[in-house]
Amino acid sequence: MIKLHNTLVKKIVEFTPIKEGEVTVYTCGPTVYDHAHIGNMSSYIYAETLRRTLIANGLKVQQVMNYTDVDDKTIKRSHEKYPDLDPKEALLKLTSEYISTFNDDVQKVGIDTKSIQFIKATESIDQMKKIIQQLLDKKIAYLADDGIYLSIEAYKKSGKTYGQLLNISDSNTSEARIDNDEYDKESVHDFALWKKQKDGEPSWEFSVGDRDMTGRPGWHIECSAMSEMSLGLPFDIHTGGIDLIFPHHENEIAQSTGAKDNPVMANYFVHSNHLLVDGKKMAKSANNFYTLQDIINKGFDPLAFRLLVLQSHYRNESNFTWDNLYSAQNRLKRWKNIAELRWQENVAITSGADSPDFDEGFAECMNDDMDTPSAIERLEKYLGDMENLNFCKPCVENIYSLVDSYFGLNILANTPDINDSQKQTILEREKARETKDWAKSDELRDKLLGQGIGLRDTDKGSIWYRI
RNA sequence: GGCGCGGUGGCCGAGGAGUUAGGCAGCGGUCUGCAAAACCGCCUACACGAGUGCGAAUCUCGUCCGUGCCUCCA
Numbered sequence: 001m002i003k004l005h006n007t008l009v010k011k012i013v014e015f016t017p018i019k020e021g022e023v024t025v026y027t028c029g030p031t032v033y034d035h036a037h038i039g040n041m042s043s044y045i046y047a048e049t050l051r052r053t054l055i056a057n058g059l060k061v062q063q064v065m066n067y068t069d070v071d072d073k074t075i076k077r078s079h080e081k082y083p084d085l086d087p088k089e090a091l092l093k094l095t096s097e098y099i100s101t102f103n104d105d106v107q108k109v110g111i112d113t114k115s116i117q118f119i120k121a122t123e124s125i126d127q128m129k130k131i132i133q134q135l136l137d138k139k140i141a142y143l144a145d146d147g148i149y150l151s152i153e154a155y156k157k158s159g160k161t162y163g164q165l166l167n168i169s170d171s172n173t174s175e176a177r178i179d180n181d182e183y184d185k186e187s188v189h190d191f192a193l194w195k196k197q198k199d200g201e202p203s204w205e206f207s208v209g210d211r212d213m214t215g216r217p218g219w220h221i222e223c224s225a226m227s228e229m230s231l232g233l234p235f236d237i238h239t240g241g242i243d244l245i246f247p248h249h250e251n252e253i254a255q256s257t258g259a260k261d262n263p264v265m266a267n268y269f270v271h272s273n274h275l276l277v278d279g280k281k282m283a284k285s286a287n288n289f290y291t292l293q294d295i296i297n298k299g300f301d302p303l304a305f306r307l308l309v310l311q312s313h314y315r316n317e318s319n320f321t322w323d324n325l326y327s328a329q330n331r332l333k334r335w336k337n338i339a340e341l342r343w344q345e346n347v348a349i350t351s352g353a354d355s356p357d358f359d360e361g362f363a364e365c366m367n368d369d370m371d372t373p374s375a376i377e378r379l380e381k382y383l384g385d386m387e388n389l390n391f392c393k394p395c396v397e398n399i400y401s402l403v404d405s406y407f408g409l410n411i412l413a414n415t416p417d418i419n420d421s422q423k424q425t426i427l428e429r430e431k432a433r434e435t436k437d438w439a440k441s442d443e444l445r446d447k448l449l450g451q452g453i454g455l456r457d458t459d460k461g462s463i464w465y466r467i
Numbered sequence: 468g469g470c471g472c473g474g475u476g477g478c479c480g481a482g483g484a485g486u487u488a489g490g491c492a493g494c495g496g497u498c499u500g501c502a503a504a505a506c507c508g509c510c511u512a513c514a515c516g517a518g519u520g521c522g523a524a525u526c527u528c529g530u531c532c533g534u535g536c537c538u539c540c541a
Contacts, residue, residue: 028541029541031539031540036541037541039541040540041541043541044541046541047541071539073539166470166471166536166537189538191538220538241541242535242536242541243535243536243540243541244540244541245536246536247537247538248538248540250538251538271541272541273472273535273541274535274541275541276534279533280534281534281540282541308479311480311481311489311490312479312480312481316472316480316481317472317473317534318479319479319480321478321479323478323479323491324478324479324480324491326491326492327479327480327491327492328479328491329491330490330491330492331490331491333504334504337504337505371481373480373481373488373489374482374488374489376489376490377489377490378489379489380489381488433500436500438500438501441500442500442501442502445502454503454504455502455503456499456502456503456505457498457500457502457503458498459498463505465504467504
């Protein structure tokens with residue numbers, strides 16, 4: 001049984017898929033106008049951890065992630081970067097570049113992109129028009145001079161609830177915050193489904209009745225269209241960062257349920273909390289964000305960052321500091337060094353010691369609202385025993401393949417055996433030590449050190465580890 | 468201003484009324500030909516004030532501080 005925190009009910013509940021044995025997941029992906037920052041990465045790592053947890057429970061998972069490749073920011077940036085190109089070509093060029101770097105980044109932090117179905121907003125325009133037309137037909141949407149808006153009032157009158165994820169009372173909204181003159185919408189709460197083309201902007205043809213509404217989609221409609229297109233309605237789980245709860249997901253719900261008869265868009269909304277940097281929120285609009293490349297440039301392993309993310313619970317705010325990353329990297333290194341023991345016949349016991357309840361306990365933590373910190377604690381307790389060189393080889397393989405399947409740290413794959421010549425060097429050194437030829441012994445040790453292999457001599461023989 | 472969340476040892480981070488978190492760093496020691504990121508031990512904390520309990524880091528109230536959302540946001 002998997003338990004998840006569902007934002008719709010604001011508590012941890014048992015997860016039950018719509019179709020037995022299968023799960024559909026929609027993950028709000030990046031707006032591809034710049035490099036993704038590490039905060040973005042953390043939310044995708046958590047989304048992937050959810051998928052891995054579902055799969056570990058024997059469920060067949062279809063996870064979709066979108067690319068927001070048309071919106072205010074992508075348009076603005078593409079015009080700045082490629083002012084001489086046709087607006088649509090400029091947009092495509094810019095977004096393709098960032099889609100490609102996003103893919104690289106996400107793979108570096110261990111996200112298995114082959115298991116995710118990616119979808120682009122610009123390839124889903126027809127579906128957006130379809131939903132908008134349905135909303136217009138139901139009079140939940142209306143035409144204005146500068147675009148098409150969804151009327152919150154009409155939506156509510158149709159019997160639906162606006163504010164399913166967040167309690168929003170009218171008195172909360174400060175009118176001063178919204179420059180209503182800028183838009184032709186009827187109410188400050190209404191939001192744009194479609195924006196009519198302005199000079200120099202990319203556009204898609206769209207006519208409503210006899211009115212030409214050529215322009216481009218609003219941000220929220222993109223996700224409503226892409227999720228419905230790829231997963232159908234309703235689907236099981238919608239994921240994203242907490243800052244997408246309002247207005248993005250709330251508006252998606254309004255669109256997806258307003259146009260249809262079903263009252264829900266997705267049964268579960270799972271939101272991850274922010275990764276702060278030095279205690280402050282990271283945002284592209286502020287200038288305090290790091291990208292994965294910054295981490296790599298400082299010599300850190302991107303997977304150490306993944307571990308840093310997993311060390312804190314997805315619903316807790318966590319803090320990124322370089323010290324913290326250093327700490328996570330050392331932990332990962334230690335985990336890997338222990339995994340390397342499985343190749344070393346002189347210390348690996350092939351039978352005997354064993355960890356029968358590890359799998360179950362670890363899975364239990366993960367199934368309990370993806371409690372990665374508790375799962376890590378459990379792992380550490382077993383590793384403590386293994387470090388005493390008193391473990392069974394199949395045991396290490398079992399534990400790490402389980403850990404890899406949930407955490408995606410690729411520990412087994414990244415800790416291969418050393419090559420034959422290195423093994424030979426170790427044997428030669430053992431012989432030199434037997435004859436107390438310390439000069440030769442040290443020379444051979446240095447030789448291995450140059451290849452990134454360290455040695456420690458124990459009463460069970462020499463043990464190697466990667467540096 | 469409205470609605471939330473949180474303040475845990477040098478650092479990061481779980482837990483959450485009585486019982487060990489864990490890691491990283493540091494210190495002391497052990498093993499060793501010398502070494503070792505190996506082993507052992509140490510540092511045993513929960514913002515502040517009051518309240519309710521036999522008992523509070525854990526519950527309640529208040530204060531201070533931080534932080535998030537309130538139509539850019541992972």
